Amino acid sequence: MSRLDWATDGRRWPNRAASRFVEAGGLRWHVQVAGAGPVLLLVHGTGSATHSWRALLPLLSEDFTVVAADLPGHGFSGAPPRGAYALPRIARAIAALLGVLDQAPALAVGHSAGAAVLARMCLDGLIAPARLISLNGALMPLRGMPTEIFVPIAKLLASSSLAARAFAAVTGGEAGVNRLIRSGGSDIDDEGRRLYARLASNPGHVAGALGLMAHWDLPGLARDLPGLRTPLTLVSGGADRMVAPFEAARVKALVPGAELISLPGLGHLAHEEQPEAVARIIRAAR
Numbered sequence: 711m712s713r714l715d716w717a718t719d720g721r722r723w724p725n726r727a728a729s730r731f732v733e734a735g736g737l738r739w740h741v742q743v744a745g746a747g748p749v750l751l752l753v754h755g756t757g758s759a760t761h762s763w764r765a766l767l768p769l770l771s772e773d774f775t776v777v778a779a780d781l782p783g784h785g786f787s788g789a790p791p792r793g794a795y796a797l798p799r800i801a802r803a804i805a806a807l808l809g810v811l812d813q814a815p816a817l818a819v820g821h822s823a824g825a826a827v828l829a830r831m832c833l834d835g836l837i838a839p840a841r842l843i844s845l846n847g848a849l850m851p852l853r854g855m856p857t858e859i860f861v862p863i864a865k866l867l868a869s870s871s872l873a874a875r876a877f878a879a880v881t882g883g884e885a886g887v888n889r890l891i892r893s894g895g896s897d898i899d900d901e902g903r904r905l906y907a908r909l910a911s912n913p914g915h916v917a918g919a920l921g922l923m924a925h926w927d928l929p930g931l932a933r934d935l936p937g938l939r940t941p942l943t944l945v946s947g948g949a950d951r952m953v954a955p956f957e958a959a960r961v962k963a964l965v966p967g968a969e970l971i972s973l974p975g976l977g978h979l980a981h982e983e984q985p986e987a988v989a990r991i992i993r994a995a996r
């Protein structure tokens with residue numbers, strides 16, 4: 711299946727100078743490493759890539775060694791075997807990457823599904839950061855999206871390369887991407903919209919996003935969250951319509967000692983809308 715090509719699609723990739731390709735855990739990863747200081751791990755959400763940190767990474771690299779990778783099957787990272795998108799397996803895959811890079815995160819920041827990956831890593835003892843910061847984290851089964859309906863549909867779409875191509879054809883392009891971004895309550899810059907459109911029109915990337923959604927076990931994670939011992943900060947965009955603010959409140963009630971920070975007026979991509987505000991929150995967690 712057609713995948714993004716670094717020589718062409720990556721020519722104008724944000725923070726390209728920080729990019730490298732690393733073999734770890736049986737996968738070829740696209741990873742960006744920048745800055746110096748305590749290690750800060752960034753994990754993006756489903757359907758995204760390292761471009762999501764295009765403004766935040768330079769800000770944070772002033773204080774941290776920032777490590778950010780494209781998730782398996784996303785962006786320029788290789789796809790795992792079919793069925794290997796389960797949350798614990800993605801967690802172990804990122805742990806393998808960190809081992810090859812010889813980087814142990816002092817702080818971990820995840821957006822949307824990336825927060826779930828990091829929570830799983832903390833629960834399983836794969837990383838031991840001083841704090842986990844969830845940016846509009848998808849940590850609980852979303853109300854209005856029953857697992858028994860959503861997961862089978864995602865599995866059906868993920869099972870066929872033809873379905874992935876058709877899905878890319880429908881969702882790709884600026885109009886489709888703009889609708890999706892607005893549906894999350896966000897308004898991002900032109901560069902961000904252009905990059906999301908490129909990702910959404912690539913069948914390989916779409917297949918990776920569908921594979922991740924098809925194997926996502928949020929009910930299992932929710933059962934384990936009360937046992938999370940890593941200090942947790944929940945950052946919630948007040949206008950987020952994908953992971954509504956009350957979802958963060960649900961997590962706060964579930965995880966002992968969790969703190970909740972609201973960003974009024976910002977949507978699901980709050981860290982792309984106001985990277986400076988998010989950077990201040992992350993720096994304050996040191």
